[in-house]
Amino acid sequence: MSRCGRTQQLEAVATGEAPVALATELRAHAQHCALCRHELNWLESETAMFRQRAGRDEVAHLWAGVASRSGLEAPRRWPRALVAMAAAAALLVLVGRVESPVPSLAVAGTSEAMESDALMSPTLFFEAGAPCSKLPLGVGFQCSQPVPASFLASR
Amino acid sequence: MTAVLQLLKRTQPITPETPDEALVRRAQAGESAAFKALFERHVVAVRRFLRDLLRQSDLADDATQETFARAHAQLVKLTDHDRFKPWLLGIARNVAFEARRVRQHDVLEEEDDVPDAVIPSPNPESVLLDAELEKHFTEALSVLSANRRAALLMRLDHGLAYEEIAAALGWSLATVKNEIHRARLKLRAHLLPHLTGERP
Incomplete structure (x- = not known):
């Protein structure tokens, strides 16, 4: 260290x-003081x-670890169950469209409830002209012509 | 009213000019973007500091993450908002020392055989830290005890004031000056042959 007592400066x-101003003064001093010049060279x-x-380091990847340890940014992932449900729903819609245009259904008025109430609920019926053969199994329905519950039970 | 002011402060954008002090206050108020900005600002230094202390990159990576996680957890305790970096390096040093306990081959204490004679000085304009010199530089640092190395790095590599180092390490100012002085002499003695083209 400088024995001139100016190391910290x-x-x-x-x-x-x-x-x-101080830097200029000290540099001028170091020109004439071998000890300070030596010290300044080293410093x-x-x-x-x-x-x-x-500045040669790559550190960007470290934030993920900090965030997970600190609970700052939890990884944004959809829950698996939700993903599965969404996929299933999308598949159903897609399959339904490809197979056939499903006739529009309407909920029957309570006054027109059929005998099929005992088998299925809610009770639905098709608009006029919709073929009964297109109706899905297991769903309450009613064609324009009432279908007896015994017929449905036989299916 | 205070809540409105806090909300306004939060909506202010974070730029490279936003001082650490402001980021610390915003992070203390729960703004995670402010803490991330502090991370981005200091992670390179912290990681380099830890690599110099631990001398192993994967350990340094883990210790860096642990340092910032602890800093986040303890941030509310930081009252000197403008002293984030010394405080952070103090945490890093503790993390490194904890990690070091499981490693047996580190230098805990070194012999105080620091050269007393004046060591010839290099020409600073011709100092080029190529791969070979960097290797010797790293070796020279590793010769120092961990505490002394930490103090030297805080001063020379990270630009902390002596008072800040004393606070971060829990030492007296005189101890800090003495340790850095001795560390420097050893570093210089080790580096000189490589700086002047001589070989030991």
Whole structure:
């Protein structure tokens, strides 16, 4: 270290922390003081080495670990059950469209409830002209012509 | 009214010019984007500091994540909002020391055989840290005890003031100065042959 007693000031010059006026004064002093010049050379060499070494690292991947440990940004994933349900729903819609246009259904008025109430609920019926053969099994329905419950039970 | 002011502060964009102090306050108020900005600002330094202490990249990666996780958990305790970096490096040093306990081959204490003679100085303009010199530089750092290395790195690599190092390490100011002085002399003695082209 400088035996001139200015090590800390010289250090501030080397790191750029010293005010310009002080830096100029100390550099001028170091021109004539071998000890300070020697010290300043070392300090500036060390600073240069540390600076050259800095900034070479790749660290972007570390945030994920910090976030998970701190509960800051939980990974945004859909729950598997929800994904499965959505996929199943999409598949049903797609299959339904491909197979046939399903005739529109309407809920029957309670006054027109058929005997099939005992088998299925709710009770539905098709618009006029819709073929009964297209009706899905297991769903309450009613054609324009009432279908007896015994017929449905036989299916 | 205070809540409105806090909301307004939160909506202010975070830029590279936003000081650490403001980011710390916003992070303390629960703004995760502010903490992430602090992370992005300091992660390179923390990771390098930990790699220098632990001398193993994968350990340094894990310790870096642990350091920031602890910082996040303890952030409410930080009252000197403008002293985030020294505080963070203090946490990093503790994390490194904990990780080091499981490693037996590290230098815990070194012999104080620091050279007393004036070591010839290099020309700072010709110092080029190529791969070979960096290797010697890393070796020279590893010769130092972990505590002394931490103090030297905080000063030379991370630009902390002596007072900040004393606070981060829990040392007296005199101890910090003495440790850094001795660390420097050892570093220089180790590096000199490689800087001047001589070989030991």
